[in-house]
Amino acid sequence: MANVIEEAKSGRASCRTCKKTIGKGELRLGVEVTNQFSDTPSMAWHHALCAAGKLPGELKEAMATYEGDIPNKLELEAAIADSLKKGKGKPGGFPYVDRAPTGRAKCMQCEEPIGKDTFRVAVEREIDTGSMVTRGAGYMHTKCAVANLENTGGSKDELVEGIRTHSRLAPDDLEVAIGEIEAGVA
Ligand SMILES: [Zn+2]
Ligand SMILES: [Zn+2]
Known part of the structure; x- marks a missing residue:
């Protein structure tokens, strides 16, 4: 299950960010969390405004699909931006774009190293x-991401849409990165 936004059904939950109670009817963001003592994931709740500061990506994603009224939407959007x-925040899903923290990783597509601080696409x-198959992140140059769709399937539009949803870059940087992806050149 994904993250959800809803009006608090009761006034019993407290916000994981500020620790204060979330009043009944207040808008809150629920993030699914798993813990080692239980197989069933539970929800961790945050005031919408607290989430904007701490979990901007998760809130942005949840707001995009929330159909109800968000009274302080502009305030939340400004806080998210x-x-x-x-x-702040970390990527919430694949694919996304970030900046390579080191120059050591090799591109999945062309096998050349991805330069430190350059944009990379994570899928x-x-x-x-050897003993098991797990799922993890693979990285590519922005210019190689479209070429790689031949292996993974999916369209360029879906790739860009996913990147817009999941990336935690500043809006200006995100546009530059998407431009590189669409151009297919770095
Ligand atoms: Zn709070
Ligand atoms: Zn490459």
């Missing part, structure tokens, strides 16, 4: 460890 600009892939 602000947090993203400060580089989910199966990793065969």
Whole structure:
């Protein structure tokens, strides 16, 4: 299950960000969490505004699909943009674009190294460890992402759409990265 936005059904839950109670009827973001003691995931709740600061990506994603009324939508959007600009939050799914933290990773597509601090596209892939197959991130140059669709299927539009949803880059950087992807050149 994905993250959800809803009006609090009761006033019993408290916000995981500020620890204060979330009043009945207040808009809150629920993030699914698993813990080691239980097989059933539970929801961790945050005030919408607290989530904008701490979990901007998750909130942005949930707001995109929420059909109800969001009274302070503009305020939330401004807070989300602000947090993203400060580089808060972490990617919430694949595919996404971020900046390569080192120059060591090789591109899945062309097998050349991905330069430190350049944009890279992360996609989910199966990793065969020998004893088991797990899922993890694979990285590519932005210019190689479209070429790689031949292996993974999917269209360029779907790729860009996914990247817009999941990336935690500042809006300006995101447009530059998407431009590189669409051009197929770095
Ligand atoms: Zn809060
Ligand atoms: Zn490449």
